[in-house]
Amino acid sequence: MLAAERRDHLLGLLAREGKVVAKDVAAELGISEDSVRRDLRDLAAEGLCQRVYGGALPVSPAVADYAARQSVAPTGKRKVAAVAAGLVRHGGALILDGGTTALAVAHALPQDLACTVITHSPTIAAALLDHPTAEIFLLGGRIFKHSAVACGAAAVEAAQNVSADLCLLGVTGVHPEAGLTTGDAEEAAMKRALAARAADTYVLASSEKIGTASRFRVLPWEEVSGLITDADRHDAVVEQLTARGVEILTTG
């Protein structure tokens, strides 16, 4: 049994049964109570459960299963998503791009944050269905399967009818000279259309994207408010971007 599996198991129990008893889980999985306790301590440190004598309880019943899903996103993306979610203001409107990092942002939106999320990704929309207070507006169009978002003329047209305070874009390449790039021309155009409808545009870029470039340019640096990344602030590429005047929000 993998350690990560055990963690998921614990979160699953928390969500399903509303509690975890260290002793029982240890017996059930055939591991020592110490390991269970250590796991619970770690989860508690991440705010995923509340430690009590003898075991643990969910932080709050509502967020329990949400937290379980959170845990499967890679740590880097989760941290980037958390910072990004922090930019969303109560009552504000957010344009959210597709992709796994954006999906992590959807999951990271606090349950009590009432806001409007505009997206062209059915996946993101579906993920937000159980958010209690978020208003969801879906931009329609032809679905591009490889990226799971609506693109093309209809989608761009639909985007013209919305406005937002903030746009969070995912890209596949972040490069000092090449700017922000992605692998598909239609997607690039769609991202431009989305960015144009928001007052501020921030780019979500987990560290593996930094310093790479893909075939199609999305936006030059001038049209981007900032970059959210888990890369080190002293990374060579990041420092080049800083020198270019790009605001960098790091997870550190």
Next chain:
Amino acid sequence: MLAAERRDHLLGLLAREGKVVAKDVAAELGISEDSVRRDLRDLAAEGLCQRVYGGALPVSPAVADYAARQSVAPTGKRKVAAVAAGLVRHGGALILDGGTTALAVAHALPQDLACTVITHSPTIAAALLDHPTAEIFLLGGRIFKHSAVACGAAAVEAAQNVSADLCLLGVTGVHPEAGLTTGDAEEAAMKRALAARAADTYVLASSEKIGTASRFRVLPWEEVSGLITDADRHDAVVEQLTARGVEILTTG
């Protein structure tokens, strides 16, 4: 064993079992753990899996859950869905409503059936993402969370721009006098807008809906081509519908 084969094998395991243990795979394939680890490292770098101590997990839990969720559709709905999927012609266009029965239809579409699916449900769109040949067109608009579909003025307007051969509607009530009904006025309007854009409209109704009526009328019987149900053909209500000239497709 080719390296690419190994990679596929790992991804297959990830999808089927929801995890990969480096040690086990190494033993199974008769290669060193180092090679497995290297592969996993590469896959993780491409975002295809999440590396954990001892092995790897799928990036998205949805992959592992997928098979499980497939099976949760009750037999009745699955049968209705299979019949409905049989109405879709190769190369044809289908307007697919939201709801669990419609979702079952999406899953029941044969993998080799090339067709266009138009839907206002992000859930349905997401479910069709891994269909190899289906073209997906998403109708955007404000998302109504309780039914997980786009409704309202924007969605109705988006619907005006499409046409299809067939529309498959889910409803909550099927009654000889009341016709087809549902619990929300906006949803009812949306369903009407969808039905109006297709040459033929069939209604998906698992047996528990038969003979019941909800608050808002969707369509009268005259505007419906037929009803697909798992109810008995000799059921009293079904016979009344037959008498009214409604075409009944049963799963029997």
Next chain:
DNA sequence: ACGATACATGCAGAAACAGGCAAGAACAGG
């Protein structure tokens, strides 16, 4: 207040890991 249970901490063995190295295979070019 007492025993019992749960807990945190430190420790040591085991397992997993990353990086470097070298042998061998696949490959490209002459």
Next chain:
DNA sequence: CCTGTTCTTGCCTGTTTCTGCATGTATCGT
């Protein structure tokens, strides 16, 4: 066909991480 290069793969090494046990402390129920 030969040669030099590149890539893959397994092995080795030092490091990190995990896990169970032992110890002493804190907390609970009676």
